[in-house]
Amino acid sequence: MLKRRLIAPLALLAAAVPVTTAIAGSGTDRATGGGQILVSSSGGAGDTIAFTAQGTSSAATGQVQYVDRSGGTGQGQAVLHGTVTCLNVQGNMAKIAGVWAQGGTFQLLVADNGEGAASNSDLVTLQNNEPNDCSQDMDDSNQSTELARGNAQVYDASQ
Numbered sequence: 001m002l003k004r005r006l007i008a009p010l011a012l013l014a015a016a017v018p019v020t021t022a023i024a025g026s027g028t029d030r031a032t033g034g035g036q037i038l039v040s041s042s043g044g045a046g047d048t049i050a051f052t053a054q055g056t057s058s059a060a061t062g063q064v065q066y067v068d069r070s071g072g073t074g075q076g077q078a079v080l081h082g083t084v085t086c087l088n089v090q091g092n093m094a095k096i097a098g099v100w101a102q103g104g105t106f107q108l109l110v111a112d113n114g115e116g117a118a119s120n121s122d123l124v125t126l127q128n129n130e131p132n133d134c135s136q137d138m139d140d141s142n143q144s145t146e147l148a149r150g151n152a153q154v155y156d157a158s159q
Helices: 002-024
Strands: 029-037 047-055 060-068 078-090 093-100 105-111 123-128 148-155
Touching: 029 078, 029 093, 047 078, 047 093, 047 105, 060 093, 105 148
Parallel strands: none
Antiparallel strands: 029 047, 029 148, 047 060, 060 078, 078 093, 093 105, 105 123
16 A cells, blocks of 8 residues: 555656646747836826747737726726737747737847846837737847836747
């Protein structure tokens, strides 16, 4: 009976280890994250963005959700939900493009600047009505905004 008690947990542990290793060493580019874009220096709540994407510039899956709170506190807010059509990752930068469920297209540029207090803030740029492909350069024309109260993670499978 004691032998059975030890074998079952060890078998479960052995089965879980290869799965964890496969995820960590995945050959797939991906970008995930979310947070707020502060609208004033007072630190009040700003627009919210959340995203997850994996794949390539020709075939990607994922979702983007954006909550526009520019109407002010207690005012109506616009919630946009998008489906990812492409992902292009180069180092710590990711371009995510897709189609809004409400109509229109988007491009989201993400810069993952590391983790912890000693790193720079992660940056995002959301552009509407841009081509929903990743063929263009990753140039945000200096329109990046700090991602506050959140985090972005970009994984380049080629590195």
